[in-house]
Amino acid sequence: MEFDLNHDEVNEGEKSGYCEKIIGGGGGGSGWSSSFTSSASAVSSVSSSIYFELWHACVGPLTSLPKKGSVVVYFPQGHIEQVVSSSSMPCLEMPIFGLQPQIFCRVVNVQLLANKENNEVYTQVTLFPEPELGERNVEDTGHEDETGEEEGGEVSPRMLTPHMFYKTLTASDTSTHGGFSVPCRVAEDCFPPLDYTQERPSQELVAKDLHEVEWKFRHIYRGQPRRHLLTTGWSIFVSKKNLALGNAVPFLRGEDGEL
Incomplete structure (x- = not known):
C-alpha cells in the first residue's frame, strides 16, 4: 500500500487523459524506475510539512523533482520497455499504441509516496499531454535546485525544518x-x-x-x-x-x- 505524503495539494490523477509515472527513489536517489499505476493506490493524505522534509531526507540529496505546472518531455516507449523489464513475465510483449516517440506534457500533480512493506520512497508524477508545447522554446526546467529554493523565488519546505x-x-x-x-x-x-x-x-x-x-x-x-x-x-x-x-x-x- 502506498501513502500520499503531499500536503495542501489536490490529487488530480483521476482525471481522464492523464498519464501517471512512477519514479523510484530509494537508496539515496539511485535505482530510478518507471511503471504504470492507478491513482486510487495513493491514500491517506498527510497535512504536516515535516513529512515533505522526511521524504527528502530518505530519498537523498541527488534527487531533483519537477514542479507542479512545469513542462516535461515524456518518452512512452522507454516507459513501456521498463514496464516489460520489471514484469514477472519478461516475455510479455507490450503494444506500441502508435504513440509519438516523445510527448510534451504539463505536470499536474507530484505525489511523494512510501511503500508500507519496505519503506522505499518514490514519486508519482501525473502528466497531461500538451503536444503543441513541442513547437515552443521551453526554457523552464521546473526543478528544485540543490539549496531547496525553487525557480520563481518560492522556498521549499525543506528550508523550514532545521x-x-x-x-x-x-x-x-x-x-x-x-x-x-x-x-x-x-x-x-x-x-x-x-x-x-x-x-x-x-x-x-x-x-x-x-x-x-x-x-x-x-x-x-x-x-x-x-x-x-x-x-x-x-x-x-x-x-x-x-x-x-x-x-x-x-x-x-x-x-x-x-x-
Missing part, C-alpha cells in the same frame, strides 16, 4: 538488548528538553514514521560519562523496520514540536 540529524546505526544501536545512543548536541536540538534537576532525567518521546505510525521511545540521560539514549521501545522499532548495522536513521522535529 531540527534534523542522521545517524548511521552501530552494532549496539541494532542490538535487541541495547539502545540508540544520541550525541548530546543533536539530542538537545531535536528532542524536547529534559529536566536535568532529576537524578536520572528521562521522558517519553512519540515519533511518527513515513506512514504516520506512532512509535514510543523512552529518552534517558544516564551513564558515566552521561549520554542520551533511546531505550524502551527502540528494539521493537529496530525489529519491525528490519534495521541493520550500517543503516541510516534520520530524526526531524518541526517548529510545532512534531517528531
Whole structure:
C-alpha cells in the first residue's frame, strides 16, 4: 500500500487523459524506475510539512523533482520497455499504441509516496499531454535546485525544518538488548528538553514514521560519562523496520514540536 505524503495539494490523477509515472527513489536517489499505476493506490493524505522534509531526507540529496505546472518531455516507449523489464513475465510483449516517440506534457500533480512493506520512497508524477508545447522554446526546467529554493523565488519546505540529524546505526544501536545512543548536541536540538534537576532525567518521546505510525521511545540521560539514549521501545522499532548495522536513521522535529 502506498501513502500520499503531499500536503495542501489536490490529487488530480483521476482525471481522464492523464498519464501517471512512477519514479523510484530509494537508496539515496539511485535505482530510478518507471511503471504504470492507478491513482486510487495513493491514500491517506498527510497535512504536516515535516513529512515533505522526511521524504527528502530518505530519498537523498541527488534527487531533483519537477514542479507542479512545469513542462516535461515524456518518452512512452522507454516507459513501456521498463514496464516489460520489471514484469514477472519478461516475455510479455507490450503494444506500441502508435504513440509519438516523445510527448510534451504539463505536470499536474507530484505525489511523494512510501511503500508500507519496505519503506522505499518514490514519486508519482501525473502528466497531461500538451503536444503543441513541442513547437515552443521551453526554457523552464521546473526543478528544485540543490539549496531547496525553487525557480520563481518560492522556498521549499525543506528550508523550514532545521531540527534534523542522521545517524548511521552501530552494532549496539541494532542490538535487541541495547539502545540508540544520541550525541548530546543533536539530542538537545531535536528532542524536547529534559529536566536535568532529576537524578536520572528521562521522558517519553512519540515519533511518527513515513506512514504516520506512532512509535514510543523512552529518552534517558544516564551513564558515566552521561549520554542520551533511546531505550524502551527502540528494539521493537529496530525489529519491525528490519534495521541493520550500517543503516541510516534520520530524526526531524518541526517548529510545532512534531517528531
